Amino acid sequence: MGLALLIALIVFLAAGGAVLGIGLHGADELIRRPTPDVRTDPADYGLAYENVEFPARDGIRLRGWFIPASSPKGTVIFCHGHAGSMDPDIKYAPWFHEAGYNVLMFDFRGHGRSDGQQVSMGVLERLDLLGAVDYLRERGIERVGVLGFSMGGVVAMSTAPHSEAIVAVISDGGFARLERAVAAGARQRGLPAFLAPLFGRLVVWLAGLRLGVRLSEADPLRWVDKIAPRALFIIHGGRDPYVSVEEARELYQRAGEPKELWIVPEARHRQVDVCRPQEYRQRVLGFFDRWLGG
Numbered sequence: 001m002g003l004a005l006l007i008a009l010i011v012f013l014a015a016g017g018a019v020l021g022i023g024l025h026g027a028d029e030l031i032r033r034p035t036p037d038v039r040t041d042p043a044d045y046g047l048a049y050e051n052v053e054f055p056a057r058d059g060i061r062l063r064g065w066f067i068p069a070s071s072p073k074g075t076v077i078f079c080h081g082h083a084g085s086m087d088p089d090i091k092y093a094p095w096f097h098e099a100g101y102n103v104l105m106f107d108f109r110g111h112g113r114s115d116g117q118q119v120s121m122g123v124l125e126r127l128d129l130l131g132a133v134d135y136l137r138e139r140g141i142e143r144v145g146v147l148g149f150s151m152g153g154v155v156a157m158s159t160a161p162h163s164e165a166i167v168a169v170i171s172d173g174g175f176a177r178l179e180r181a182v183a184a185g186a187r188q189r190g191l192p193a194f195l196a197p198l199f200g201r202l203v204v205w206l207a208g209l210r211l212g213v214r215l216s217e218a219d220p221l222r223w224v225d226k227i228a229p230r231a232l233f234i235i236h237g238g239r240d241p242y243v244s245v246e247e248a249r250e251l252y253q254r255a256g257e258p259k260e261l262w263i264v265p266e267a268r269h270r271q272v273d274v275c276r277p278q279e280y281r282q283r284v285l286g287f288f289d290r291w292l293g294g
Contacts, residue, residue: 026199027207030182031119036085036112042067045094054135056109057127063113064106064132066139067093074292075102076145077132079152081173081270082119085112089149092273092284099285100293102141106132108155120211121178122154122218129159133166143167145292147284148174150270157251158218161226168291169227170284172235173270176221176247179204184242220251228256231291233283237267237275260287 042049042065050066064086076096080086086105093103108125109116119125129146136144145168148156153174160166175181183200187193208215216222224232232255236248245263252261262283264272273280 023199023202023206026182026186026203027210030121030203031110031207031211033110033117033119034083036107037087039085040087040090041065042090042093045090047093047097052104052106052135054106054131056124056131057134058124060109060128060131061115062106062109062128062131064104065090067097067103067105069097069100069102071100072102073100074143074145074288075104075136075141076147076288076292077129077136078103078105079129079146079148079155080105080108080111081150081152082121087112092147095281095285099289101145101288104132104136104144108152118211120213120218121207121215122151122158123211123213123215125151125155126159126162126218129155130163133163137165143292145288146170148172150174154178154218154220157220157227157232158223160230160232161223166230168231168233168288170233170235170287171220171251172272173237173240173243174220174234174251175243176251177219178215180244180247181242184244188241221254224251224255228258231258231260231287233260233287234262235272235280235283236261236263237269237271238263238265239267240269242269258291 047067052066053063078089080089086107096103107114108128110119144165146156146166147170150173153171156169157171160169179200182203183196186199187196204215234248234252238245264275267275
């Protein structure tokens with residue numbers, strides 16, 4: 001082997017090793033148990049509640065809160081986003097309590113108070129949401145709505161076709177394809193745009209290998225057309241750096257009726273409620289009133 005060829009081979013192998021190392025780091029960051037958000041509880045908002053614990057469909061122990069309404073007209077499950085816990089979303093619970101809805105909140109596996117050390121970005125978390133539905137059925141609640149934020153929206157959209165109990169779904173900031181969301185996150189961290197799609201595919205593939213699952217299985221584009229005749233409401237920020245407006249529109253176009261789409265041009269990821277607080281509350285509660293309440 002000539003010296004030039006040997007040097008080229010060494011450079012190629014070194015570059016390949018570096019790419020693989022970066023990909024493995026990205027995969028680890030995607031699926032590792034994150035640091036939870038600052039703890040709070042419904043009492044901080046003047047709400048009576050129960051600490052609850054129930055198994056996911058595969059047995060992982062999940063923990064959360066059940067916040068009862070005095071004369072409930074329905075029950076809504078909150079599904080939090082990736083890399084935190086359920087705690088920040090408690091701020092929405094008073095709205096639902098005042099409107100007459102029970103609320104069930106819980107931490108996904110690998111998050112907050114729940115068991116598990118890894119996150120699967122929606123694949124296994126579907127078993128968590130189904131476990132929450134099972135828990136509510138044990139309480140005599142047969143019909144539920146789901147309000148999902150970011151990854152929680154993905155879980156809601158990809159789980160609804162598998163449960164007749166879920167009759168209404170809101171996805172606030174849910175992505176359509178995990179690879180694209182990972183690529184967008186990499187661009188935000190400075191990776192050149194032309195490399196980001198390859199990085200997204202590599203990270204999702206490596207993370208799936210480590211978990212023994214196919215992460216793209218939970219991509220909402222695979223499931224959104226199967227939600228109907230249950231109602232779907234997609235909420236999206238026009239300046240979301242991780243999930244494009246085009247993806248939100250594609251999800252909406254693929255979904256069957258009844259469906260709604262609300263894009264707020266000035267909002268970033270999960271910031272629609274910050275930009276339009278009163279309208280957000282009215283639209284969210286109005287949606288559940290139409291399809292779940294009564």
